Amino acid sequence: DDLEKAAVDDRIEAVVIRPDLLQVGFGKLEEMVAMIRKFRRSGKKIYAYLGADMSFTRDYYVASACDSVFMPAEANLFLTGVRSEVTFYKDFFNKVGVKAQFLHIGKYKNAPDSYTRDRMSPYQKEVLNAIVNQYYKDIVQTISENRCLSPKQIDRFINQKTGFSGSEAKALGLIDGNLFYAQLKKKLAKKSHSLHPLSALDYAREPASALHIRNKRRIAVINCVGTIYGGSESENPMLGKMLGAKTIIANIQKAAKSRLVKAIILRIDSPGGASLPSAALWQAIIEAKKKKPVIASVSDLGASGGYYMAMAADTIVATPNSLVGSIGIFAGKFVFNGTYDKLGMNVDAVQKGRHAGIFSVTKPWDKEEKKIIQNIIQEFYHEFVSKVARARHKTYEEVDQLAQGHVWTGLQAFHNGLVDTIGTFYTAINLAKRMAGIPQSESVRLVNYPRKKSFMNELLSSVGVVINHRRHQWVADALNQVKTILVQWQNKPLALLPFRLEFK
CATH class of the missing domain: 3.90.226.10 (2-enoyl-CoA Hydratase; Chain A, domain 1)
Known part of the structure; x- marks a missing residue:
């Protein structure tokens, strides 16, 4: 602005x-x-x-x-240039006695690999190589055009100097x-x-408005940022910003009901998250677009649960370098009995019900329990792919080929039909105006949801300190904090980006 x-x-x-x-x-x-x-x-x-x-x-x-x-x-x-690093925790978990047990649908849906492997799978390398190659090509081409230098010069500057x-x-x-x-x-x-x-x-x-712009008809911009879960917007020490489905759904419903708002732009920057909140967001968007146009604008990420949201909109806009797709699902849990053994802690239990311990953090799944979880995530995957097929006017088989947890760049997704338009946020504004019958020459007022928290509130909401002078108690407390965080996400079907990218 x-x-x-x-x-x-x-x-x-x-x-x-x-x-x-x-x-x-x-x-x-x-x-x-x-x-x-x-x-x-x-x-x-x-x-x-x-x-x-x-x-x-x-x-x-x-x-x-x-x-x-x-x-x-x-x-x-x-x-x-561009370098992508992925951290793997398998050997660390072995040292502290944690066992990661995960199941997934889609050969590219390898988010759990960070916990169950010690290096990238061939499928993960395939996807990351494609992303890194596109980003590098864009860097060279963009700088070349902007500075009136040849691509060969830029390539030489990067690799030789x-x-x-x-x-x-x-x-x-x-x-x-x-x-x-x-x-x-x-x-x-x-x-x-x-x-x-x-x-x-x-x-x-x-x-x-003092400059006579953005002072007429209104378009709602709903900021959908972070890892999806069922509560309100918050911060998580491991996952960062959390996209609270409860907050976003309330904002979608408020914008849909407002007579002043003529269209809704979902500003999506999410790697996905929990499956049920993702589905709830999808339903809220489906209901909203019965009342007014809904446009999905993907910035950096619209993957997995983030794409689940986007596909519900009337149209999807992404930049060439956005990351979208990752249509797949996984579920798993962390078992801490090895950690307890190292700390001299014992757990005993009684139960009635063959699978009463399926959610226990002290015992792994047996074959029957694995089958139970596998059936649940398989059903969700089928529903996910079916919804994409209906939204993108494709057959189930066509979407299944594009799914499998595969992450696509915005440009790739445009060519394979998962995205409608390549463009920026301003492209989404122009589409919203056209779909709402607002002249392109009119400067619309953007109404943002939710209002941003102050820096101090953001800081205080994400900081926690534990101090203990007894070494073993400190270790136990620290591991208990990690356990609390991990347990929040285990035993649940997750529609989440299969890797976290850090570009060096």
Whole structure:
């Protein structure tokens, strides 16, 4: 919104962005580049300043889209390419006495592999290689176009040079000047005697309506971010941001009922999560689109349970580098009897009922219990694939071939029919206007759900400290915390992305 406001605000002559150590996925990076390019079409200048000691590929990817790029001569730029790492815990679990027992549907649905294997499966490597190759190609092509350098030059910079001082970056045409930030401000001030710097924080308080934009008909933007579970929005120390189905469903219903809201955009950035909340979200979206258009806009992730949500919408928009699909399911549990043995703890039990201990964390599943769980997840997988087939106008067999837990990039998903449109969030806005009968020239008001928590609330909701001076008690308490977290997700069918990506 800030760049959109600045583009039409006569008081704003230029914008400086500082992309320092960006920690977002390549879907969002593409959208940032698209926003910068859109701003430049206003005729105003936008400059990038790389002011950190070290700037990296993602920072420069965004900075390269600006009119000019500056950094101190003494700073460093690293163009390293793309690397994906997956951490495996099998050997660690063996050492602490934890046994991971998981079942899955789909040969690519290998989320449990992090717990049951010590390295990637061939299927996981196949998918990750395809993703990394596409991202690398996009990095080279985007920087090449933005900086008017050949793809071969960019490829050579990445693979033969990799690290650049600010002076080297300028000499090679990667940046336009060596300046400290104070010097950049003086340089810009010389171009306009009436220049008064304004921080992004202060400008964010400027209402869009004051500029006669975003002040007419309304479109709801429901932010669907994090791992799906059945409660309210929260933070989890292992899984990060949690997408509370209860919160999102309430927001969907509120937006659907509002006479002022003409369309709904689901802004999805989710790897999936628990299966039943995912299905509940699907049902809420199905009901909402009976009343008004619903558009799914996938940023970084719309995978597994995240795709379960997206497929319920009238149409799906994703960037080429979004990660979507992962149509599959798994279920499992962690058994802690080995841990108890190491700590000198004993568990005894009595039961009535052949499978009364199926959810116990001190005994593994036997063959009959495995069959019970397998039947449950097989039924969910069949329902998942059937719903995708109906939503995407394909046969069950066609979707099953695309499913199997396979993660696709947005571009791949577009070509195989799992996504309708390649584009950004602004593409979704334009589609929402068209489907709601709003002229494309009209600047609609975006109503965001839910309201964001303050930084302090976010911090306090995710921090917990346990202090104990007795070593064995500290170990027991710490393991009990881990157990509590793991037990929340075991014995439940999960529609979750089969890996967590960390791009170096």
